[in-house]
Amino acid sequence: MFDEAMHTPRGKDGRAPDVFTIGGWVPMREYPQDEPVDFAIVGTGAGGGTLACRLAELGFSVVAFDAGAWWRPLEEFASDETHQAKLYWTDERICDGDDPLQLGSNNSGRAVGGSTVHFAMVSLRFRPEWFKSRTLLGYGADWPLDWREMWRYYTVVEDALKISGPVRYPWGPPRPRYPYRAHELNAAALVLARGAEALGIDWTPTPLATLSAPRGRAHPCVYRGFCVSGCATNAKQSALVTWIPRALSAGAEIRDLAMVGRIDVGSDDRVTGVEYHREGRWQFQRARNVVVAGYAIETPRLLLMSATPRFPEGLANSSGLVGKNLMVQANQAAWGVMDDEIRWYKGPPSLALTEHWNYEDKGKDFFGGYCYMSQGPLPHVWAYVQTGRGLWGETLHEEMSKYNHQAGLKIVGETLPQERNRVTLADEKDALGLPIARVTHSLCDNDKRLIAHALDFMSDALVAAGAKEVWRQLDDTCHLNGTARMGDDPRTSVVNADCRSWDIPNLWICDGSVFPTVGGVNPSLTIQAIACRTADRIAALRSRGEL
Amino acid sequence: MTSKRLPTSRYPGYDVLALRDTPSWDDVTRAVIDQRLAQRNAPRFCNDTQWRTLQALCATLVPKSLDPSVDAAHRRFAAPRIPVAGLVDTRLAEDTRDGYRDARLPPLREAWRIGLAAIDAESQTLYGAAFADIDENAQRDVVRRMQAGELQSPAWQGMPSDVFFRQRLVIDIGSAYYSHPHAWSEIGFGGPANPRGYVRMQANRRDAWEPVEAHPGQEDQARRENRRVR
Numbered sequence: 013m014f015d016e017a018m019h020t021p022r023g024k025d026g027r028a029p030d031v032f033t034i035g036g037w038v039p040m041r042e043y044p045q046d047e048p049v050d051f052a053i054v055g056t057g058a059g060g061g062t063l064a065c066r067l068a069e070l071g072f073s074v075v076a077f078d079a080g081a082w083w084r085p086l087e088e089f090a091s092d093e094t095h096q097a098k099l100y101w102t103d104e105r106i107c108d109g110d111d112p113l114q115l116g117s118n119n120s121g122r123a124v125g126g127s128t129v130h131f132a133m134v135s136l137r138f139r140p141e142w143f144k145s146r147t148l149l150g151y152g153a154d155w156p157l158d159w160r161e162m163w164r165y166y167t168v169v170e171d172a173l174k175i176s177g178p179v180r181y182p183w184g185p186p187r188p189r190y191p192y193r194a195h196e197l198n199a200a201a202l203v204l205a206r207g208a209e210a211l212g213i214d215w216t217p218t219p220l221a222t223l224s225a226p227r228g229r230a231h232p233c234v235y236r237g238f239c240v241s242g243c244a245t246n247a248k249q250s251a252l253v254t255w256i257p258r259a260l261s262a263g264a265e266i267r268d269l270a271m272v273g274r275i276d277v278g279s280d281d282r283v284t285g286v287e288y289h290r291e292g293r294w295q296f297q298r299a300r301n302v303v304v305a306g307y308a309i310e311t312p313r314l315l316l317m318s319a320t321p322r323f324p325e326g327l328a329n330s331s332g333l334v335g336k337n338l339m340v341q342a343n344q345a346a347w348g349v350m351d352d353e354i355r356w357y358k359g360p361p362s363l364a365l366t367e368h369w370n371y372e373d374k375g376k377d378f379f380g381g382y383c384y385m386s387q388g389p390l391p392h393v394w395a396y397v398q399t400g401r402g403l404w405g406e407t408l409h410e411e412m413s414k415y416n417h418q419a420g421l422k423i424v425g426e427t428l429p430q431e432r433n434r435v436t437l438a439d440e441k442d443a444l445g446l447p448i449a450r451v452t453h454s455l456c457d458n459d460k461r462l463i464a465h466a467l468d469f470m471s472d473a474l475v476a477a478g479a480k481e482v483w484r485q486l487d488d489t490c491h492l493n494g495t496a497r498m499g500d501d502p503r504t505s506v507v508n509a510d511c512r513s514w515d516i517p518n519l520w521i522c523d524g525s526v527f528p529t530v531g532g533v534n535p536s537l538t539i540q541a542i543a544c545r546t547a548d549r550i551a552a553l554r555s556r557g558e559l
Numbered sequence: 560m561t562s563k564r565l566p567t568s569r570y571p572g573y574d575v576l577a578l579r580d581t582p583s584w585d586d587v588t589r590a591v592i593d594q595r596l597a598q599r600n601a602p603r604f605c606n607d608t609q610w611r612t613l614q615a616l617c618a619t620l621v622p623k624s625l626d627p628s629v630d631a632a633h634r635r636f637a638a639p640r641i642p643v644a645g646l647v648d649t650r651l652a653e654d655t656r657d658g659y660r661d662a663r664l665p666p667l668r669e670a671w672r673i674g675l676a677a678i679d680a681e682s683q684t685l686y687g688a689a690f691a692d693i694d695e696n697a698q699r700d701v702v703r704r705m706q707a708g709e710l711q712s713p714a715w716q717g718m719p720s721d722v723f724f725r726q727r728l729v730i731d732i733g734s735a736y737y738s739h740p741h742a743w744s745e746i747g748f749g750g751p752a753n754p755r756g757y758v759r760m761q762a763n764r765r766d767a768w769e770p771v772e773a774h775p776g777q778e779d780q781a782r783r784e785n786r787r788v789r
Contacts, residue, residue, distance in 0.1 A: 014587055014590070088587060089587065090585075090587045090588045090591040090751075091584070091585070091750070091751030091752060091753050092588060092592065092751065095591045097655070100658055102658040103658060104658070105658065105659045107662060108662035114659065116658030116659055197760070198761075199763075202761075234753070234755070234756025235760065236751075236755075236757065237752065237757070238751075244587075244753045245753065245754065353763045353772060355769070358757040358759075358760055359757070359760055390748070391738075391746060391748050392738055395733045395734060395736070395737035396733070396734060399729040399730050399734075400730070402725070402729075404619075404621075404706075404729050406622060408620070408621065408733065412742075413569055413746055416569075416747045416772065
């Protein structure tokens, strides 16, 4: 039901869905398969969707592929957590290690627009020092990017998404005003504020990629609260309703329900195009350049699956690092019961946050930082948290009955890169006969110390805000990064600062995979900023004849 | 389409389904929820033995799924208020997966097949009858032992019983229960809200289309107000 988009491609015959009108279409340019396009891009999320748009606007011919469906949010997004599982990557993956990950709804989208269709819209900048965390802070690895340049691109992305945010941001160097005003705070956000003020730290309304004022044909957020199940009003500024429509206007073609299974390499050791499965058969698109933007599991999976006798360990992998250094972010929480009716289902789930422990290094027995945010899980997710805590029977029902009095604080915490955390290919095959990903993950001692610090601090903050029955959720993670890190040295990185493979000059990687470290903020703004920078760099290389 | 309400609800008289034809529900939501409400409590995937075990597990893990108007002695054998076993079985019939699995578990259907058979085998060993045929205290004991990883008979085929409990059994059953509108009414969730959304964001404030919480001694007043929630 309401899953036609998962069975019949919509981006074809010279047109694509107009996500802003019911039943509407917009024209879409199409490119022949046997003539090479400038760029074939695999994935249309925060990395690939953004890059497709910017490259098309810079005059390149672009075809972008997505394994997922091209949804019409106004007609097809139900206010129902269970039904909206259609937005997630639900093909099998195997998780092992000391701390096996939860994927699917937790961090893996499968749609035109990628995970931004179900992301929580939190749009934060990296702390400047994180781009040189090895040199300045003593851990992880340095990025080959300069923070000042990244901050210029953050401004570009914040304007492209009309981020709503506070007038004054409490941490870091000065930044421009956010394009749209901050949203009204809900009761759950004010619990965070009270706790922070009681403990003497700063807090702020969260910069969010959801509209606080009208924009074009989208009206402001109505605070229905189903953000992570997909926004049915287009207030959420996902790639699906921002970069993708711009990409189409600029002449890009997007092929939905198109699963890329292999990148082909010619006898000159340059890639020649992509093999993809669409409408029941394998097809081939020729391309002068290929960009992999499948996020930190599908990106290394595709590079490893594309191994040839010349590149037996997979493409772009002379460093041996493809698939390694997978980094999640810690996502533990403290939860409690308030005397007040909080009704946290109203509004975006994380309307307030503090980055205090991202910018304060004193008093830490660990490397890295974390922010924490107010919370608003809907019943399905909240039941998942409570059953995950081991509750069942009457005890479960009793806890669930406190739903409207709950408040919570949840971290997005930095974990360190470790080569043992990695994506490899399993023996098991998917429906197309491609090997599925095996995802191996273990926390290190530093990660555990960071988590313990955050849980202590958040529990104190909740109690200070008046919460009772405070308890700690010990085992959640979010986001996926690493697995194809950027760097200055081909021996210790997969791509250079321009997201270009060291080994194959016309192969690029542009998504969260390129992060050498993750920092303590949600990654989407940084992924989009890197994509905008990469497009500009590619245009500069073209003008110098270096493509 | 009214729910059978429980005496313990903090939101007496509130029925989220009363909002179905208001501006809080859109067409796609109505269609999706109508389909869930049409769920029968009958198996498509499970065989008779598996189905009996699954129903008994649902009664144990989410006892509020049972019909409170049936007397306590017969409640767990009567048609449930929320067809949790039917919802779980439908998921198995459609092989709706999560997108990942712990390496210690086989895929969804296989994990459930093994788990249901193993729970019956353990129940036979401990209490001399299948899980559905032992009393409620014994059922809770079996579940507790599974949660603690103490059940290790060969019937598990190497699948750790605590991992099956934690990552399949309690999550799949708990999620099915709390996917049902009757469960939303019970916990006071405002429910779907497109296109109308919500307006009053402050603590202790509610929109006219949100439920009223009953404070002690004011249950009747709350019940009256909840009938006007539109």
